[in-house]
Amino acid sequence: MSTNDLQRLIALYYRLIRMADVDGFVGLFAHDGVSHDPVGAPPHVGHDGVRAFLTGVLGLCKQLDIVPVDTVCAHSRAAVTWSAVAHGKNGSQTEFSGIDVFIFDQDRRIASLYAFWDATPVMHALTTRG
DSSP, rough: OOOHHHHHHHHHHHHHHHTTHHHHHHTTTTEEEEEEETBBOOOEEHHHHHHHHHHHHTTTTEEEEEEEEEEEETEEEEEEEEEEEEEEEEEEEEEEEEEEEEEEEEESSSEEEEOOOOHHHHHHHHHHHH
């Protein structure tokens, strides 16, 4: 897989999150893909798992603005630093950042994703009533 292919897929991944396009997001994953988002939490397995994860996160947000900051690609893998601002349905706004490590399969689908970020303060901000 070329670096251009990887960069295009990664840009699409973050754009689909910003657009709240759950179906498009799920379609980027292999049927048996695994998302460790965040690392340390139970993994989200297969299309049903990643769909439930993103639907849950987006259900707390009026808008989730997430953008890649820096991307390093090698073969069928990529590491991405990113920055995000979540606008909660509870009226909160929280900024956070992290690193995603992608592993793509031969069909250019996400086989594994490892997302390194601290979800605790983000979830607290999005679920606490002001």
